[in-house]
Amino acid sequence: MTVQECQQGLSRRSFLGWAGLGTTAVGAAALGATVGAKAAGSADPTAEAGAAYDFLGTHQSGITTPAQDRLHFAAFDLTTDRVSDVTRLLRDWSRAAQQLMFGSDVGTFGAMSGPYDAPPEDTGEAVGLPPSGLTLTFGFGPGLFRDAKGRDRFGVADQRPAALIDLPHFPGDNLDHGRSGGDLCVQACANDPQVAVHAVRNLARIAFGTAAIRWSQLGFGRTSSTSSSQTTPRNLFGFKDGTANIKAEEPIALDDHVWVGRSDQPAWMHGGSYLVARRIRMTIETWDRTSLREQEDIIGRAKGSGAPLSGGEEFTEPDFAAMGSGPNPLIRKDSHVALAHPSHPGNSRILRRGYNFVDGNDGLGRLEAGLFFLAYQRDIRTGFLPVQQALAASDPMNEYIQHVGSAAFAIPPGVTSPGGWVGESLFGSG
Amino acid sequence: MTVQECQQGLSRRSFLGWAGLGTTAVGAAALGATVGAKAAGSADPTAEAGAAYDFLGTHQSGITTPAQDRLHFAAFDLTTDRVSDVTRLLRDWSRAAQQLMFGSDVGTFGAMSGPYDAPPEDTGEAVGLPPSGLTLTFGFGPGLFRDAKGRDRFGVADQRPAALIDLPHFPGDNLDHGRSGGDLCVQACANDPQVAVHAVRNLARIAFGTAAIRWSQLGFGRTSSTSSSQTTPRNLFGFKDGTANIKAEEPIALDDHVWVGRSDQPAWMHGGSYLVARRIRMTIETWDRTSLREQEDIIGRAKGSGAPLSGGEEFTEPDFAAMGSGPNPLIRKDSHVALAHPSHPGNSRILRRGYNFVDGNDGLGRLEAGLFFLAYQRDIRTGFLPVQQALAASDPMNEYIQHVGSAAFAIPPGVTSPGGWVGESLFGSG
Numbered sequence: 001m002t003v004q005e006c007q008q009g010l011s012r013r014s015f016l017g018w019a020g021l022g023t024t025a026v027g028a029a030a031l032g033a034t035v036g037a038k039a040a041g042s043a044d045p046t047a048e049a050g051a052a053y054d055f056l057g058t059h060q061s062g063i064t065t066p067a068q069d070r071l072h073f074a075a076f077d078l079t080t081d082r083v084s085d086v087t088r089l090l091r092d093w094s095r096a097a098q099q100l101m102f103g104s105d106v107g108t109f110g111a112m113s114g115p116y117d118a119p120p121e122d123t124g125e126a127v128g129l130p131p132s133g134l135t136l137t138f139g140f141g142p143g144l145f146r147d148a149k150g151r152d153r154f155g156v157a158d159q160r161p162a163a164l165i166d167l168p169h170f171p172g173d174n175l176d177h178g179r180s181g182g183d184l185c186v187q188a189c190a191n192d193p194q195v196a197v198h199a200v201r202n203l204a205r206i207a208f209g210t211a212a213i214r215w216s217q218l219g220f221g222r223t224s225s226t227s228s229s230q231t232t233p234r235n236l237f238g239f240k241d242g243t244a245n246i247k248a249e250e251p252i253a254l255d256d257h258v259w260v261g262r263s264d265q266p267a268w269m270h271g272g273s274y275l276v277a278r279r280i281r282m283t284i285e286t287w288d289r290t291s292l293r294e295q296e297d298i299i300g301r302a303k304g305s306g307a308p309l310s311g312g313e314e315f316t317e318p319d320f321a322a323m324g325s326g327p328n329p330l331i332r333k334d335s336h337v338a339l340a341h342p343s344h345p346g347n348s349r350i351l352r353r354g355y356n357f358v359d360g361n362d363g364l365g366r367l368e369a370g371l372f373f374l375a376y377q378r379d380i381r382t383g384f385l386p387v388q389q390a391l392a393a394s395d396p397m398n399e400y401i402q403h404v405g406s407a408a409f410a411i412p413p414g415v416t417s418p419g420g421w422v423g424e425s426l427f428g429s430g
Numbered sequence: 431m432t433v434q435e436c437q438q439g440l441s442r443r444s445f446l447g448w449a450g451l452g453t454t455a456v457g458a459a460a461l462g463a464t465v466g467a468k469a470a471g472s473a474d475p476t477a478e479a480g481a482a483y484d485f486l487g488t489h490q491s492g493i494t495t496p497a498q499d500r501l502h503f504a505a506f507d508l509t510t511d512r513v514s515d516v517t518r519l520l521r522d523w524s525r526a527a528q529q530l531m532f533g534s535d536v537g538t539f540g541a542m543s544g545p546y547d548a549p550p551e552d553t554g555e556a557v558g559l560p561p562s563g564l565t566l567t568f569g570f571g572p573g574l575f576r577d578a579k580g581r582d583r584f585g586v587a588d589q590r591p592a593a594l595i596d597l598p599h600f601p602g603d604n605l606d607h608g609r610s611g612g613d614l615c616v617q618a619c620a621n622d623p624q625v626a627v628h629a630v631r632n633l634a635r636i637a638f639g640t641a642a643i644r645w646s647q648l649g650f651g652r653t654s655s656t657s658s659s660q661t662t663p664r665n666l667f668g669f670k671d672g673t674a675n676i677k678a679e680e681p682i683a684l685d686d687h688v689w690v691g692r693s694d695q696p697a698w699m700h701g702g703s704y705l706v707a708r709r710i711r712m713t714i715e716t717w718d719r720t721s722l723r724e725q726e727d728i729i730g731r732a733k734g735s736g737a738p739l740s741g742g743e744e745f746t747e748p749d750f751a752a753m754g755s756g757p758n759p760l761i762r763k764d765s766h767v768a769l770a771h772p773s774h775p776g777n778s779r780i781l782r783r784g785y786n787f788v789d790g791n792d793g794l795g796r797l798e799a800g801l802f803f804l805a806y807q808r809d810i811r812t813g814f815l816p817v818q819q820a821l822a823a824s825d826p827m828n829e830y831i832q833h834v835g836s837a838a839f840a841i842p843p844g845v846t847s848p849g850g851w852v853g854e855s856l857f858g859s860g
Contacts, residue, residue, distance in 0.1 A: 115722075119722065120733065204795075205718055208715075214795065218650065220624065288549060289549050358646075359789055360789065
């Protein structure tokens with residue numbers, strides 16, 4: 001709520017709260033207007049501060065939603081053995097997510113509407129900030145189904161999807177256990193990082209006693225577009241990334257490659273997806289000393305325009321058969337674009353939603369920088385797995401990157417009815 | 431340059447470069463228009479993507495410039511003993527700063543205008559992004575004047591300002607050597623974090639062989655306003671911060687408390703300032719379990735409105751004599767606002783320019799979160815020192831914070847003539 005509303009003793013929650021909001025599927029534009037769009041005239045309306053997305057929907061938000069500019073991602077360990085704790089947490093998180101995405105605080109803010117001698121329900125740092133296009137996406141890691149000791153803590157071991165595989169060790173992996181795995185995850189994306197951080201912090205607070213943050217990652221700049229209305233951003237190698245990404249405007253491709261379909265098992269995942277998260281450290285200082293020719297040969301695209309080296313412009317399909325003046329094709333067979341392309345044997349399309357990160361520097365004065373890779377797919381076995389097997393085996397980019405964190409999550413379907421909660425299809429009304 | 435310009439073989443540098451730009455003191459508004467303002471209609475024109483600040487000026491940018499939303503700060507160790515290396519670096523940095531602040535790339539971008547078999551001069555991740563209000567502020571640490579072994583490497587030991595003190599150990603300090611100190615610093619502030627990161631990365635690249643990053647810090651949200659046109663932001667305790675900050679619209683206060691004056695020594699610092707940087711870890715999980723009453727008593731302000739507990743609204747002056755119904759004043763004598771207030775014995779005003787940070791989490795699942803405190807002052811002995819002595823001795827907030835990094839820098843005056851460079855007043859035309 002705004003300071004004015006606070007001073008007037010009005011809680012946005014009290015008059016625009018859970019029940020009222022749930023009965024109307026308010027579109028982003030209408031809701032944005034309600035809460036006061038700020039940057040009118042901006043080229044990308046989805047990047048406006050006032051933009052708000054609806055929590056209710058067939059699919060969770062934060063997947064095909066136009067990729068916001070900022071990220072806070074957190075993986076949690078469940079610290080309970082009681083399924084009732086887990087379902088209560090998922091109910092609480094769902095309720096809070098609806099409030100946060102609407103731009104409300106979690107609960108009431110304190111002096112004006114809450115008890116003065118209790119801690120405020122909301123931590124307060126987002127008071128006065130608009131919804132900022134916040135999306136919250138919740139996921140279930142392998143540990144929800146069976147913990148590290150093999151125990152079926154919550155009685156859902158037989159519901160683990162086969163598509164949620166334990167990722168194998170890939171050549172070159174140098175994984176940090178403390179930056180990998182997790183029983184639950186929350187992906188918070190927003191146009192304002194303070195809004196994303198506020199959401200994760202308050203969801204972590206709600207989880208106190210049931211789940212604790214295992215690792216978390218901030219991303220400052222998106223490296224993918226998920227809508228054809230967005231320009232293609234650049235990663236920290238300086239190249240446009242995700243040109244061939246699946247976009248929200250491709251419903252058939254989304255059904256084929258991103259959403260779990262009616263023919264897939266288990267049934268509780270219908271309308272969901274699977275997420276692979278990889279923390280990819282880039283040794284940018286070494287990359288920066290590489291010639292432009294070498295950089296472009298490794299990527300397979302022109303650095304300036306993003307066009308494939310076989311010619312055309314950014315969105316021209318690469319022609320892997322086009323030959324140069326010498327004996328080699330214009331796009332190297334082991335270039336990143338060739339190995340990751342859906343036409344490569346065994347590959348299929350995935351929806352990428354990655355973010356650039358810089359977490360200070362290492363002891364050698366090199367920026368601790370890289371790509372926090374996030375990819376959504378219908379089945380990890382046919383999505384990330386074959387692509388990463390091809391890349392790990394022979395991508396010349398491996399000289400400049402190292403995968404240092406890894407996690408996979410089942411992303412349950414969205415909540416379609418007021419009062420519903422994420423995970424209800426798995427745990428029932430329990 | 432834009433991709434279009436790149437494809438046309440035009441470099442913005444070549445037709446709007448150093449010489450041409452330097453001859454005109456282009457105002458932010460005019461320059462913003464030139465390079466294509468994006469978010470027309472935004473409430474805060476300085477937050478517009480197209481906003482650009484001039485590198486030339488009596489003072490360096492990034493001090494009274496309206497505080498941008500994002501930060502990348504880097505401290506460097508000089509790895510050379512030759513003064514000529516240092517002055518060349520400062521010249522190169524000054525030239526690059528002018529280009530970066532204008533929204534240009536550093537040097538030329540490569541294929542179209544540079545040698546294809548050399549590394550690109552610019553790293554590329556900001557290609558196509560507008561200037562985004564980038565400011566770059568350069569500073570000199572104690573190590574420039576005398577290194578840790580006491581050597582006068584660059585012949586300027588007798589020019590060290592007395593106002594640039596070595597900060598004493600304060601009660602509660604738990605400083606990490608690896609996050610403290612530095613011979614040089616660069617503060618990059620921008621409305622787009624990718625632009626700030628790009629600037630630090632390319633300046634670090636230019637420094638290769640002469641200086642290496644010692645530590646660096648990203649901040650995602652400003653915690654101070656430096657212009658009365660800005661709303662007061664909130665820190666991660668959820669409180670409005672910096673309400674009483676010195677603002678750009680207070681020229682007398684700036685001359686009294688921020689800018690080094692004509693009567694101050696050494697003369698090369700006239701028009702400069704002194705910066706104290708402190709990395710302050712907040713144990714926000716503990717804070718979040720504290721009652722609203724206790725939080726407000728500690729701060730001395732209302733959490734919602736930011737008004738002092740003696741009454742009024744945010745910008746009402748605190749009345750430290752106002753008594754409550756009991757024997758105590760409404761604002762506790764050891765509250766943060768009382769101890770830090772200019773009316774506290776020995777205190778004077780400083781200009782704060784801090785940022786919220788979250789750097790993942792610690793091993794206990796607590797967010798590695800806090801305030802990256804930046805403060806500019808005319809003399810550290812009368813600015814930060816007495817305030818921090820008072821706070822470290824008795825601020826009840828100390829239960830929730832820990833200072834884990836510390837550094838101080840002399841901020842030389844701005845560059846006023848084309849071809850000039852930061853530090854010229856210290857090193858002469860050398």
